[in-house]
Amino acid sequence: DKPLVFAGDKLGNLGIFDGSQNAPEVKVEDDEEEDEVAEPAITAFKLHTRTISAFQFSHSDPNVLYSASYDSSIRKLDLNKGVAVEIYAPSDKSEDAPLSGVEIARTEPNVIYFTTLAGTFGIHDMRTPAGKSGGTQTFQLSEKKIGGFTLHPAQSHLLATASLDRMLKIWDLRKIGKQDGQRLPSLVGEHESRLSVSHASFNSAGQVATASYDDTIKIHDFSDCVDWRVGHSLTDAQMKPATVVPHNNQTGRWVT
Numbered sequence: 001d002k003p004l005v006f007a008g009d010k011l012g013n014l015g016i017f018d019g020s021q022n023a024p025e026v027k028v029e030d031d032e033e034e035d036e037v038a039e040p041a042i043t044a045f046k047l048h049t050r051t052i053s054a055f056q057f058s059h060s061d062p063n064v065l066y067s068a069s070y071d072s073s074i075r076k077l078d079l080n081k082g083v084a085v086e087i088y089a090p091s092d093k094s095e096d097a098p099l100s101g102v103e104i105a106r107t108e109p110n111v112i113y114f115t116t117l118a119g120t121f122g123i124h125d126m127r128t129p130a131g132k133s134g135g136t137q138t139f140q141l142s143e144k145k146i147g148g149f150t151l152h153p154a155q156s157h158l159l160a161t162a163s164l165d166r167m168l169k170i171w172d173l174r175k176i177g178k179q180d181g182q183r184l185p186s187l188v189g190e191h192e193s194r195l196s197v198s199h200a201s202f203n204s205a206g207q208v209a210t211a212s213y214d215d216t217i218k219i220h221d222f223s224d225c226v227d228w229r230v231g232h233s234l235t236d237a238q239m240k241p242a243t244v245v246p247h248n249n250q251t252g253r254w255v256t
Helices: none
Strands: 004-008 013-018 042-046 052-057 064-069 074-078 083-088 099-104 111-116 120-125 136-140 146-151 158-163 167-179 182-192 197-202 207-212 216-221 243-246
Touching (some): 004 052, 013 052, 064 099, 083 111, 099 146, 111 146, 120 146, 158 207, 167 197, 167 207
Parallel strands (some): 052 099, 146 197
Antiparallel strands (some): 004 013, 013 042, 052 064, 064 074, 074 083, 099 111, 111 120, 146 158, 158 167, 158 197, 197 207, 207 216, 216 243
């Protein structure tokens, strides 16, 4: 019914701005030297104890928002009730595993995907009873921080990760096998940038956009991915970006 803008901060607060509101009227007195600035009305929820790194709206219920945080947890916020519940946290409550991303596939409303600052990718089944093990799978996809990840909107078995080791990697979740002594999804291909890659984002056409600290936005074209079979691999030439856009990504703040 109205445009809403959501933002998370470093203290674990989620702010919601109603974009349809009119700016409050400000009465300027004759003796005031400075103009008074009207503040918009913003609703806030205290969801986490540390930075909210990412959030994702449910595809099946637009009133549900999932948020990931550096406090190692994922919470589910019911916007109608204004109530949030924890749906994932490490089984060891003393474990510090800050989360960098969260996503839900359109085809699997009960499964949530996440990444950590330690380079881990996780899959959690939200139907697992509280306190029960076995509902979460984790894979060490990078030795360094995964800054962002994304699933292909239509081919949800395809995963793109961006990491501090300067890599964009494409994975196929349909095939999980042992590599170097650990269980990993099938690696389809990888591309190395000159500096770290902050985020990778799939679109429904099969293209991936990345933001990198080498001051570029790169567009990789995997539009033929609908035909990829299990075990498909890409050459270095096929992993090269189709388009490179110059962009100042070193603004003094982390570029998402």
